[in-house]
Amino acid sequence: MIHQYQLNGYNIVLDTYSGSVHVVDDLAYKIIELYEHISPKEILTLMQEQHKHDSDITEHDIRETIAAIMELVEDGQLFTKDEYENLSMDLKNRKTYVKALCLNVAHTCNLSCDYCFASQGKYNGDRAIMSFEVGQRAIDFLLENSGHHRNLDIDFFGGEPLMAWKTVKQIVAYARSKEQEHKKNFRFTFTTNGMLLSDEITEFLNKEMYNVVLSLDGRKEVHDRLRTTANGKGSYEHIVPKFQEFVQKRGDQEYYVRGTYTGNNVDFTNDIFHIADLGFDKISMEPVICDPRETYALTDDDLPEIYNQYEILATEMIKRGEQDKGFTFYHYMLDLSEGPCIQKRITGCGSGTEYLAVTPWGELFPCHQFVGDEEYSMGNIWDGITKPELQCQLKQSNCYSKPECKDCWAKLYCSGGCPANSLHATGSINGTYDFSCDVFRKRVECSMMVKVAESMREMESDAQS
Template sequence: MEKKEYETEMIHQYKLNGYNIVMDTYSGAVHVVDDLAFDIIALYEATPAEAIVTMMLEQYANDPEINETEIRDTLSDVEELKANGELFTEDLYQDLSIDLKNRQTFVKALCLNVAHTCNLTCDYCFASQGKYNGDRAIMKFEVGKQAIDFLLENSGFHRNLDVDFFGGEPLMAWRVVKQIVEYARSKEEESNKTFRFTFTTNGMLLNDEINEFLNKEMYNVVLSLDGRKEIHDRLRRTVNGKGSYDYILPKFQKFVEGRGDKEYYVRGTYTGNNVDFTNDIFHVANLGFDKLSMEPVICDPSEPYALTEKHLPDLYRQYEILAEEMLKRGEEGNDFTFYHYMLDLSEGPCIQKRISGCGSGTEYMAVTPWGEIFPCHQFVGDEEFSLGNIWDGVTKPELQGQFKEVNCYSKPECQDCWAKLYCSGGCPANSLHATGSLKGNYEFSCDLFRKRVECSMMVKVAESIREMEAEAMVAE
């Protein structure tokens, strides 16, 4: 993929799948341009206009369609885009990021670790096979009830409250899950709040009764499947060492068949064992699932399945292959959704959300089976990051303040990044584990994120052009 040396954090230019794409960082405007405009934009801010004309005349000397008039007209178009605030827009958000550090925050989401135990022994599990490097445990209803009360008492102006049932394997705490949901529903009318529940499961314990309840009560359900049988079974095994693919696949298919139009995701993890992870995504799509996610493994670099910088060129190409195949399948009428390509170019998150970060430790927290509060599920078990408990609330406001300050303007490495308003500074847990600091940058993750944004923009551009062409045909 070609990139220009004159690129700055104010714009980002790249070529992909036959499109010349120019993104303006601070306005969010995305432009699809011809080769001449692409080259002029690359030079525009650092080169006088007359010099650009001379350079373009030399560069396109053998192109009969490009002359001085065409070049000057294109320069005028670029000038107009800049005047309209759609190109080379200045950063107006630095001061806003400072104000956000001092804002009062309210909790709007809890991750309830209802089960610190699991019936699988996945090698790459960040939760140490569900135990979070501690004792196995199941959350008692009294703890879950108090967690709901804590959320209600600390939710402030938030009307929609999110609760994610997590583990380990939350189906191993099935009885308490039902009790917590029932209790939360009983509090909705009097509190004038609405609960949205999410459930993440490996599928081993799914049955008709559970399916019915999940489809009735869960706003979203995440199903863990890594792709092809040989890939899935290599790292996702039962306690007896057997692969789980053959057992869970029919359960997932039956569950999704009864899900209707409600949200779900089949979520996989790819590792150094399957750098060709698009084959796993396409395998899952071919099984009939149409809402998919595939995440890179986060683990110690010494692990045999770890992803490293040497894999990046192959991974970049895989994301391009995925984007191209999604467009192809869309034309054929058998499209699917990929979580990381769900990009809204017309609106998207508000600027406050883009700047303030993921909300861990402030608007989002995780609760252990014992009622201890952590900034998110990836910090659970690390006592240095224990925020307090659901009875006493947050007892370490200074620690919470550190998370409030983590955003794309507090990280030096983010300042020149064109994608910073899409990632909001990235994952604090990944930063901590990779660099030892919440404000550090996990470069490998940043590189993959930028590539996903490029590919998702290309998909949206291609889809928009396709829609406009179809509308034009209808109008004729």
């Protein structure tokens, strides 16, 4: 399976199963389009007819191009056959170990964001703060169920996890005390709205957290429209200086400024550029997932402009990179030379198998987006997984288990999509959320184009040196 598209002056051809990306001229692009449908002899005749008045393309050129394409096919870089479907069956039966927990340390928040999937941090339940005893047991549960995994990940999440600051520090200290004994390495991630950031908190986060995610939606009017305090006041002016100071002190350690775009700001590249101009160079911007009846919901009617925005983003990133003013966009981080192993590309995030969310009461869910849905309560940190059949369903959900993914060229980049988004959009973890698929495919196209442009620039630079 191949995917061809033209963007920013490049003719790009992706071979799905080998992962090879080719940048070709117009003649090769046309021939590749025809290659599986007619014979090389018929292609030669057709191209000669089409270019009989074009002195720049000779019969020799056409023959050479056809030969080059045939060589790529023989080398397994074009029209590669799918050899992974049987592997997906094997992966369903594999034994999995837990390597990451999302600790919902705070089912409460000091903001009242309209679009919050967690219902302003309460997850449609009672407000709560995780006790150290529950956090301690969560660490023990992870150690007991981590198997061969040496690197273990803990995400501190909420609500707003800074509202459980004492518990966070105690959990980190306890986990660190167990590393040497169990020969494990803990990596912590922290997501915050920034309202409670202080010098003491900043120092601790920069010492202990492998990654920190800072929530900011972009321009002041955009951010303050939906990310407000309980009394309806915007939070932009309060958090931006805190975030700037935090990142300055963080140095070269990992962080992301993460925003959400909605139907209110389909021109979301202006928010991304605003964030970059504030001095942040690691940025993520996600489409809102919400009830389609909400006034700020994104719809299929927005897709043409969303596609346009991702193209604007890609070309601006190339421009800023050439000016040494570049920034990283999370969804354009695509490693074309190595990237994730094929098992990861088939199975995805591992929610419910390798990754679990823990509530303040110690209840287990496949991930934070399932929390509060009792149908997807999997057990608890004392008794373990009490619904192995649910875990089995999640393990079997991948890009080969969904009929809609069969002919999708991007399936090995999305692994079949987010099970939680599928559930909320279709009522099934094995459903496909078409809107999300459309957005994802566009992001992959744009990210590949950015990588192509960067590679071409490097080649030109090497040739000149």
